[in-house]
Amino acid sequence: MTTTVEPPILAVTSASKRFAGVRALEDVSIDLYAGSVHALVGENGAGKSTLIKLITGVHQLDSGQVRLRGEEVSFPSPRTAQQAGIATIYQEVHLAPQLSVARNFFLGREPTRFGSLDLRRMNREAQTALERYGIVADVRRPLGELGLGVQQMVAIARAVSADAGVVIMDEPTSSLEPREVDRLLDVVALLKAQNVAIVYVSHKLDEVFRACDMVTVLRDGRLVSTGATAELTRRQLIARMLGRDAAEISEGNVTRLSSRASAVDAEPVLRAEHLSRRLVLDDVSVVVRPGEVVGLAGLLGSGRSETAKAVFGALPLDSGSIEVDGKPLRHQTPASRIRQRVAMLPEDRKAEGIIPGMSIRDNIGLAALPQLTRAGLVSRRRVDDIVQTFVKRLRIKASSLNQKVSELSGGNQQKVLLARLLCLNPRVLLLDEPTRGIDVGAKAEVQALIAELAEKGMAVVLISSELEEVVEGSDTVVVLRDGAQLGELVGAEITEDRIMDLIADAASEQAAEESPEEQAVPKP
Amino acid sequence: MTDTQTPAAEAPVSWQSRLTGGVPLTTWLRERGVYIALLVLVLYNIVATPNFVTLDTIQLLFSQLPPVIIVSLGMALVIGTGGVDLSVGTTMAIASAVLAKMVIAPDQGGFGASIAVAIIVAVLAGLAVGIFNGVVVAVARVQPIVATLGVLVAGRGIALVITGGALVELFVPFFKEIRLGKLFGIPYVMIVAAVLALIVSFLVRRSAFGYRLLAIGGNRRASVLAGLPVKRTLITVYALSGTLAAVAGVIATARLRASDPSYIGLLFELSAITAVVVGGTALTGGRVRILGTVAGAVLIQLLETTLVSHNAPDSVARIVEAIIIIAAVYIQRTSRRSR
Numbered sequence: 001m002t003t004t005v006e007p008p009i010l011a012v013t014s015a016s017k018r019f020a021g022v023r024a025l026e027d028v029s030i031d032l033y034a035g036s037v038h039a040l041v042g043e044n045g046a047g048k049s050t051l052i053k054l055i056t057g058v059h060q061l062d063s064g065q066v067r068l069r070g071e072e073v074s075f076p077s078p079r080t081a082q083q084a085g086i087a088t089i090y091q092e093v094h095l096a097p098q099l100s101v102a103r104n105f106f107l108g109r110e111p112t113r114f115g116s117l118d119l120r121r122m123n124r125e126a127q128t129a130l131e132r133y134g135i136v137a138d139v140r141r142p143l144g145e146l147g148l149g150v151q152q153m154v155a156i157a158r159a160v161s162a163d164a165g166v167v168i169m170d171e172p173t174s175s176l177e178p179r180e181v182d183r184l185l186d187v188v189a190l191l192k193a194q195n196v197a198i199v200y201v202s203h204k205l206d207e208v209f210r211a212c213d214m215v216t217v218l219r220d221g222r223l224v225s226t227g228a229t230a231e232l233t234r235r236q237l238i239a240r241m242l243g244r245d246a247a248e249i250s251e252g253n254v255t256r257l258s259s260r261a262s263a264v265d266a267e268p269v270l271r272a273e274h275l276s277r278r279l280v281l282d283d284v285s286v287v288v289r290p291g292e293v294v295g296l297a298g299l300l301g302s303g304r305s306e307t308a309k310a311v312f313g314a315l316p317l318d319s320g321s322i323e324v325d326g327k328p329l330r331h332q333t334p335a336s337r338i339r340q341r342v343a344m345l346p347e348d349r350k351a352e353g354i355i356p357g358m359s360i361r362d363n364i365g366l367a368a369l370p371q372l373t374r375a376g377l378v379s380r381r382r383v384d385d386i387v388q389t390f391v392k393r394l395r396i397k398a399s400s401l402n403q404k405v406s407e408l409s410g411g412n413q414q415k416v417l418l419a420r421l422l423c424l425n426p427r428v429l430l431l432d433e434p435t436r437g438i439d440v441g442a443k444a445e446v447q448a449l450i451a452e453l454a455e456k457g458m459a460v461v462l463i464s465s466e467l468e469e470v471v472e473g474s475d476t477v478v479v480l481r482d483g484a485q486l487g488e489l490v491g492a493e494i495t496e497d498r499i500m501d502l503i504a505d506a507a508s509e510q511a512a513e514e515s516p517e518e519q520a521v522p523k524p
Numbered sequence: 525m526t527d528t529q530t531p532a533a534e535a536p537v538s539w540q541s542r543l544t545g546g547v548p549l550t551t552w553l554r555e556r557g558v559y560i561a562l563l564v565l566v567l568y569n570i571v572a573t574p575n576f577v578t579l580d581t582i583q584l585l586f587s588q589l590p591p592v593i594i595v596s597l598g599m600a601l602v603i604g605t606g607g608v609d610l611s612v613g614t615t616m617a618i619a620s621a622v623l624a625k626m627v628i629a630p631d632q633g634g635f636g637a638s639i640a641v642a643i644i645v646a647v648l649a650g651l652a653v654g655i656f657n658g659v660v661v662a663v664a665r666v667q668p669i670v671a672t673l674g675v676l677v678a679g680r681g682i683a684l685v686i687t688g689g690a691l692v693e694l695f696v697p698f699f700k701e702i703r704l705g706k707l708f709g710i711p712y713v714m715i716v717a718a719v720l721a722l723i724v725s726f727l728v729r730r731s732a733f734g735y736r737l738l739a740i741g742g743n744r745r746a747s748v749l750a751g752l753p754v755k756r757t758l759i760t761v762y763a764l765s766g767t768l769a770a771v772a773g774v775i776a777t778a779r780l781r782a783s784d785p786s787y788i789g790l791l792f793e794l795s796a797i798t799a800v801v802v803g804g805t806a807l808t809g810g811r812v813r814i815l816g817t818v819a820g821a822v823l824i825q826l827l828e829t830t831l832v833s834h835n836a837p838d839s840v841a842r843i844v845e846a847i848i849i850i851a852a853v854y855i856q857r858t859s860r861r862s863r
Contacts, residue, residue, distance in 0.1 A: 314749060338751035346749050353749075355742035357810040366739055367750040373732040420750065 007070060008033050009197045010055070010086070010166050015064035017050055019407075024050040027064070028223045030216055032166060032197040037188060039212035039229065040201045042241055042439070046218040048201050052168055055199075056088045057081035069165075087159035091171045095155060097144030102126035104143045105158050133157050133187050149180030156187055160196070167191055168199040171437070173207060185211045203437065205234055217241055241440055266290050267326070269459035270342075270428045272311045275320035280306050282484040284320075288428065288459035293450065295474030296463045297499045303483035304463045305347050308430040311461070312344040313337040324428060338367060343426035345417055347433045347463070349410070353417045356406035360398050361387050363405045363416050368423035390419035395445065411442030418449065429453060432463045447473060467496045479503065554855050558803050558819045561848075565826055573833050585822075585829060586710070587703070587779065590717040591616070591772035592795050593821045596803075597724045598654075598765030599796040600817040604728070605741040605758060606809025607661060607668030609765045612796055614679025615653045616773030616789025621683035622649040623774055624692045624783035633688060639698045647770045653679075654766020658759030676793065683785035691784040694777070702778035713775050720768065725814035734812075737761055741809025791842070795824050798845050802852045824848075 008031035017025040025047040032038055040048050053059040055066060057075030065072050068084060075081040078088070095104045102119075103110070105126040111118045126139045135153045143151055152172060160167055169188075173181045188211050191198055200212055208215060209229060217224040217240045224240050270288040275281050281303050288294045296304040309315035311322055313332045322329045324340050334344070346352035355363055365372055365383045372382045387401060394415040398408060405416055414434065421429065431450065435443040450473060454460045464470050470477060477494050479486040479502045486502045553560075569576040595612050602609040626642035628634025637645070653675060660671040684690075705712040728734035736757045739747045748754050769789070776788050801807055802823060803816025827848075828841045 312749075334749050335751040335753060344749065346746075351743075352745050355739050355746055355810065357742045357806070358738065362735065362739075366735075366747075366752070369732050369735060369752070376731050376733065378730060378732050378735055 006033065008067075009069060011067045012051070012055065013065050013067070015051065015054055015066070016062050017054060017059060018062055023221050025054070025221045028218065028221070029064075030223075030226065032199060033214075034165070034197050035192055035195045036214060037192055037198045037200055037212045039208040039215040040199055040218065041203075041205075041208060041215060041237070042218035042224075046241075046439070047221040048218055049170070050221070051218070052088070052170060052199070052201065055081070055166075056086055056168060085163055085165040086168065087164035087166070088168045089152070089156050089159050089170065089172055095143055095151065095158075097151075098142055100140050101130070101137060101143050101146070101154055102139040104154055105129065105139070107158070130154065130157050133190065134183060147180070149176050149183065152176065152180070152184065153187065156184075160191060164196060166197045166199070168201075170201045171203065172200075173202065173204060181207070203439065205237060208237070209234065268323075269325055270311070270461070271321075271323040271326075272307075273321050275307060275310050275317055275322075277306070277310065277315065277318050280315070280483050281310060281317070281320075282482075284310075284478075284480065284483070284485045286311065286461060286478055288461060290457040290459055291454050292476065293454045293460040293462050293474045295470035295477040295494075296461065296480060297467065297470045297477050298480035298503065302480040302503075304480050305432050306483065307480070308344060308432050308461060308463055311337075311428075312342060312430055314344070338424060341424060341427040342430070343367070343421040343424050343428070344430040345414075345421060345432055345434055347436070349413055349417065349437070354405045354413055356404070358405060359402045360391070360396070360405050360408070360416055361401040364390060364419045364423060367420050371423075386423050387419070390422055394419055394422075394449065409439070411438035411446075414438050414442065414446065418446070422453075426458065428459045428461070430461045430463075433465060434462070435464065435466075435469060467499060471496050471499070554804050555813075555816075557852070557855060558816050558823060561802070562819055562823045562826070565823065565830065569826070569830055573830065576833075581829070583711075585825060586714045588829070589822060589825050590711075590713040591776045591779075591789075592792070592799065592825055593717040593818055594720055594768050594772040594775070595789075595792050596796040596799040596817045596821045597720055597814065598768035599793075600800045600803070600805050600812050600814060601724065601728070601737060601761045602668070602765045603797070603800050603805050603807060604737050604809055604812035605761050606744070607758075607761075608672065608797065608807075609657065609762065609769075610669065610672040610793050611653060611657060611675035611679060612765060612769040612772075613789035613792035614676050614683070615650050615766050615769035616776055616792060617680055617683040617785045618653060618686070619646040619650045619770035619773030620777040620783040620788045621686035621785050622646045623777055624694055625686050627694060627696055628692065639696055643774055646774055647767060650766040650768075650770020650773065651763055652766070654763035654769075655759060657766065658762030661762060662755040662758035680785050683788075687783055687785055691782055691787075693782045695781075696778075699778040699781055702775060716771075716775075720771070721814060721818050724764075728812050728814055733757065733760065738810055738812065741806075741811070743810075794842070794845065795821070798849050798852075799824050802848055807853060 010032040012028065012030045015025055015028045028047065028051060030038070030040075030051070040051065042048050050059065054061055057078045057080055060074065060076070067073065068086075073084065075084065075086075082088075095107065099107070102122045106122050111121050111125075113121070123139050130137065130139065130153070133153055133156065135150060135157070137146055137150055143154060146154075156167075156169075156172070173184055176184060185207065188198060188200065200208070202208055212229050214227065215229045215232065215237065216226040217237070219241065266289045268287045268289050270286065272287070273285040275284045275286075284303060284307050286294060286296070286307060296307055298304045306315055310317050310320070313329070313334050313336060316332050324342060327340070329337065329340055337344075350356075355366065361383060364387045365378075368386065369378070372379055372386070384401070390396075391398070391401065396408075396412050396415045396419065398412065405413060408416065418434070434450065435446050438446070447469070450460060450462065462470060462473055464473075471494055474494060475491070477489045477499065479489065479499055481503050486505075489498055575581065595616070599609055599612060623642050623646040624634070626635050626637040626645050627639060628636070630636045657672050657675060660666050660674070661668050664671075702713060707715060728737070736747070736752050736754075739750070739752060740754055740757055744754065769792075772792070773789060777783050780788065799820035800817050801820070803818070803820035804813040805811060805817060824845060827844060831841045831844065832838075
C-alpha cells in the first residue's frame with residue numbers, strides 16, 4: 001500500500017545536474033515512502049542513473065535539495081549516504097568473488113575478536129541473515145562459485161542489513177534468470193513488509209507492474225509523470241517513456257516480420273555444422289540463408305552465446321565445420337572471421353564491446369581499420385565519411401564525434417557497436433543480445449534495423465534472453481539446452497509455447513536419464 | 525551529427541571552472557599539471573639557483589636529457605597498452621655491452637667492428653630483448669610487470685658476461701661527436717631525441733598502429749573481438765621500447781666513454797615511468813601523451829639538477845621522484861572517478 005498521509009522518508013525536490021554543460025537532470029522531484037516500492041523508468045539517458053547517483057552521494061546536486069526524514073542532507077560520498085541508511089544495489093555485483101560468502105556479507109565491517117576476524121560469528125550471522133531472504137548456501141564457500149542470482153541476493157542482504165531505510169536497486173534483474181527474478185521480487189516484498197522505501201529501476205515493465213506501487217517516468221532528464229502504478233496501463237506507461245501518443249504504440253509493440261519466402265531456396269551464407277566443444281557445445285548446427293534471421297533460443301548457459309562465439313572464432317572448437325558462402329573457414333580467430341565478412345555483436349557491451357576511453361569516431365572505425373588505412377596511416381577523411389554515414393543512419397545521439405563513448409547511454413553505445421560492425425559490410429551478422437539493457441525506443445530501432453539488414457540479404461543470427469524478441473524477429477529458431485540442440489522451428493511453428501515445451505521436455509528426459517536405474521545399465 | 529545536444533550555460537560559473545574552462549579540476553591538472561610543474565621549477569631555479577640562467581646549465585641539461593627522453597618514449601607506448609616495461613634500464617646496459625664487444629679489437633676479445641656496425645648491432649640487441657618481452661607478454665600472456673622483471677633481474681648479468689665482467693673503457697672518436705657535436709648550437713643527441721619524439725607522437729596520433737595500441741590499452745578483449753592483431757601490436761610495442769632503450773644505451777655509453785654494465789641505465793625504468801605518468805599517460809592504458817612524456821622527462825631531469833645544485837644527495841632526488849609519481853597517479857585516479 002502507498003502511504004500518502006505520512007511524510008516521505010526521502011524527498012528530492014527540484015534536483016538539477018549538468019555534466020560539462022550538458023543537462024543530465026533538470027527540476028526533478030521524487031518522494032519515497034516507507035513500505036512502498038517506487039519504480040523509476042525511462043529510456044537510457046533519461047536521467048535515472050544520475051538521479052540515483054545524486055541520492056547516493058556519487059554526484060552532488062547543482063541545485064535543488066534532498067531531505068531525509070524531513071532534514072535537508074547532502075552526501076559528499078557514497079559512504080556517508082550509506083551511513084545515513086541509503087543502501088544501493090548496483091546492476092553488477094560489486095563484491096569480491098574469491099572471498100567467502102560470509103566475508104563478503106561483512107565486507108568492510110567485519111566483527112573482530114581479540115583483534116582478529118571472528119570467523120565463527122561471521123559465518124553464523126551471515127547464514128542467519130541470508131536465510132531470512134531464502135538463500136540456502138554454504139557461507140564458507142567463495143562467492144564466485146555461486147550463481148549470479150545468489151550473488152545478487154548476497155549483495156542485497158549485505159546492503160540491507162546495515163539498517164537501511166531506503167534501498168535503491170539499479171536494474172537488479174538484468175542478468176538474472178526468470179526463476180531468480182521471482183526470488184528477487186520475493187525479497188523486494190519482504191523489504192517492503194519491513195517498512196523500507198525501495199527505488200526499483202528496471203527496463204522490464206512486467207516487473208514494474210508486478211512489484212511496484214508507484215512509478216516515476218523520466219525522459220531527457222525531466223520528470224514526465226509520477227503516480228500510482230495501478231492507475232496506469234502498460235500502454236500508457238510505454239507511451240510516457242517514449243513521449244509518443246499512446247495510440248501510436250500497438251499492444252504487440254513489435255510487428256511480426258514478414259517471412260522472406262525467397263530465402264528458402266537460396267544457398268546458405270553461413271553453414272556451421274556439428275560444432276562441439278567439451279562441456280560447452282555438443283553437436284550444434286546453424287544454417288543461415290541470405291535474408292534469413294535465425295534465432296538461438298534457450299536459457300542462460302544453454303550454449304547460445306557460445307555458439308555465436310564459436311562461429312566468430314572467439315571460442316576454440318574441438319570439432320565442427322564452418323563455411324561462409326561455401327568456403328570453409330579454418331583459422332579460429334575473430335580477425336580471420338572479420339576478413340570473411342562475419343561480424344559479431346558481443347553480449348557484454350562493457351567488457352567485450354566498447355573501448356571506453358576512445359571517442360565515438362574511433363570506436364566505430366575500429367574493426368574497419370584495415371580498409372581505412374593506407375601505408376599504415378589512418379585516413380581521417382575516410383574515417384569521418386563512414387562514421388558520419390552510420391551515425392546518421394543509426395541515429396546515434398552525441399554532442400560530437402569526439403565525445404567519449406563511455407559518456408553515452410547504453411542504447412547509444414549499442415548503436416555505436418552496431419555501426420562498428422556495419423562498417424565491415426558483413427555477410428553474416430551474429431547479434432548476441434542486441435537489445436539488452438537499452439531503452440524501449442532504441443530497442444524498437446535496433447529491432448527494425450535487424451529486419452532491414454536481413455531484408456537486404458544479410459544472414460543474421462539473433463540471440464536474446466527475451467523469448468518474445470526471438471519469436472517475433474526470427475524466421476527460424478534453433479532451441480538449445482545445456483549446449484545441445486533440441487530442435488529447429490520454422491515459420492508458423494515458432495511460438496513461445498513451442499520453445500518452452502522443447503526445453504521443458506528435454507529437462508524431463510534428462511531427469512529420467514539421471515535416475516539410478518538408467519545409470520546402472522552399462523553403456524556399450 | 526544529427527542530434528546535437530545544446531550545452532547551455534545557465535549554471536553559475538565558479539572561479540575554478542572559469543580557470544579550467546568547465547573541465548573538472550583534476551582532469552585539467554592531469555592534462556596540464558606537468559607543464560605547470562615544469563614552469564614552477566624553472567621559475568624557482570631562476571630565482572633561487574645561482575648561475576641557473578647560464579649556457580652551461582642548459583648545455584648540461586641538454587646533454588643529460590636525451591637518454592631519459594628516448595627511453596620514456598618507448599615506455600609511454602608500453603604503458604599505453606596497459607603494460608609496463610621494467611627492463612629498459614638493463615636493456616640499455618645490454619646494448620652498451622654489445623657495443624663494447626663489437627668495437628673492441630679482436631686481440632682483446634672483441635670483434636673490431638666499425639662504430640657504425642657496432643651501433644647497429646647494439647640497437648638490434650635491444651630490439652631482440654624487446655621482442656622477447658613482447659612474446660612473453662602477448663603470446664605466453666605473462667603479466668608485463670613480471671615478464672619484464674625477468675630481464676630487469678637477469679639483464680645486468682648478461683651484460684657483464686658480454687663485456688667479460690667489468691667496466692670497459694672505449695676509445696672511439698665518434699663518441700666525441702655524439703657527446704659534443706652540434707647543429708645550429710643544438711647537440712646532435714638532442715636533435716635525435718626530438719626527432720624520435722616527433723615520430724612516436726605521429727605514430728600514436730595518425731597511424732593504424734597507434735590506434736590499435738590505444739584500443740588494446742583501453743579494452744583488450746574488445747580489441748580481440750574487433751579483429752585487431754593484438755599479439756602483433758603488443759610485440760611491436762615492446763620491440764619499439766627495447767629498440768629505443770638500446771639507442772639510449774648507445775648515447776649513455778658515448779657520454780661515459782665506457783661500457784659499465786653495473787651503471788649504465790641504472791634506475792632508468794623508474795625515471796621513465798615517472799616521466800610517462802607525470803606527463804598524463806594513463807597507467808591503466810588507453811591514453812598516451814607524448815609531449816607530456818617529454819615534458820615529464822625534462823621535469824625529472826631538471827629536478828635532479830636542481831637538487832644536486834642545492835647539494836642534496838641523490839637519494840633525496842629519488843624520494844622526490846617517488847612523491848611526484850604518487851601525486852600524478854593520485855590525480856589520474858581522482859579524475860577518473862569524478863567522471
